[in-house]
Amino acid sequence: xxxxxxxxxxxxxxxxxxxxxxxEQHMGHRAMYWYKQKAKKPPELMFVYSYEKLSIxxxxxxxxxxxxxNSSLLNLHLHALQPEDSALYLCASSQDRGNNQPQxxxxxxxxxxx
Amino acid sequence: xxxxxxPEDQVNVAEGNPxxxxxxxxxxxxxxxxxxxQYPNRGLQFLLKYITGDNLVKGSxxxxxxxxxSQTSFHLKKPSALVxxxxxxxCAVSPKRNNQGGKLIFGQGTELSVxx
Numbered sequence: 001x002x003x004x005x006x007x008x009x010x011x012x013x014x015x016x017x018x019x020x021x022x023x024e025q026h027m028g029h030r031a032m033y034w035y036k037q038k039a040k041k042p043p044e045l046m047f048v049y050s051y052e053k054l055s056i057x058x059x060x061x062x063x064x065x066x067x068x069x070n071s072s073l074l075n076l077h078l079h080a081l082q083p084e085d086s087a088l089y090l091c092a093s094s095q096d097r098g099n100n101q102p103q104x105x106x107x108x109x110x111x112x113x114x
Numbered sequence: 115x116x117x118x119x120x121p122e123d124q125v126n127v128a129e130g131n132p133x134x135x136x137x138x139x140x141x142x143x144x145x146x147x148x149x150x151x152q153y154p155n156r157g158l159q160f161l162l163k164y165i166t167g168d169n170l171v172k173g174s175x176x177x178x179x180x181x182x183x184s185q186t187s188f189h190l191k192k193p194s195a196l197v198x199x200x201x202x203x204x205c206a207v208s209p210k211r212n213n214q215g216g217k218l219i220f221g222q223g224t225e226l227s228v229x230x
Contacts, residue, residue: 004157031216042204042220043158056217090157097215099208100146100165105157 003027004106006091012112015081021109023074023091029104031097032074034066035090037108043090049074050097078111086113116141118207120221127195127228135190135224137205146208147188148218149179153201164188175199195228202226 004025013019023032031050035043048056049068063085065077074091088108094101118139127133139145146165150158162173169181179190188205205221 006157033216040202040223040225042223045217048216050216056214092158094216099210099215100163101216102148102160102163103158103216103218104160105150107155107157 004091004093004104006089006106006109008109009107010110010112012114013078013081014114015083017081018077018079020078021076021089021091021111023076023106024072025093025104026072027093027095027104028071029093029095030071031094031101032068033092033094033103034064034074034076035092035105036085037088037090039088047076048097055097081111081113083113086111116207116209116219118205118219118221120203120205120224122224123222124225124227127226129197129228129230130194133192133195133199133226133228135203135205135226136187137189137221138185138187139205139207139219140186141207141209141219143210144183145210147179147181148206148208149173149177149188149190150204150206151201152204152223158204161190195226197228197230200226200228 034046037043046060047066052068067075090108092103092105094103148163149161164181172178206218
């Protein structure tokens, strides 16, 4: 069982909808991440939060808006997405942003944009 | 540019035989090295990491990896493959740069198929 929980598991939305992806961990980790993954490809980093503050934004379009309400929760707000945004969105956490820390991944939200 | 290469898109192994999934990297300094596995419809699972010390690292599910500094390689190995090992494997590297903590450089992935 994964220790990082993501909801929903699947999401279908139109290009004009607003939706949110949620991620939760209770391992006491202080770094949390959002990734986008296309089929059979490596994950692409989108955002990194450290101690609830945004540390890295990999030039992600503004239609993706991250939020870290507290140390256990990470949200990704979606608005006016494009068909090419259809992908698996993975959340991960690590003890901190130390380069030697392994990341623990959730099972993702599979997003389809109509 | 810093990069990680997994030269084989797919590796096919018979159950019970040893397996190797290859990884080489081109990263300055002495980076930290990781292997992750992704089963169908799941997220990535951490298998093992090399930080320093012994070049042979043991990890989850009977996997181990051999670090070779001169060849800048970090190959994943298992003495006896199981059908349940069939999955997508990613090698990842974390450069030792203070301002980029948390950023992993991933290889393109290797699909491992173990046949009975």
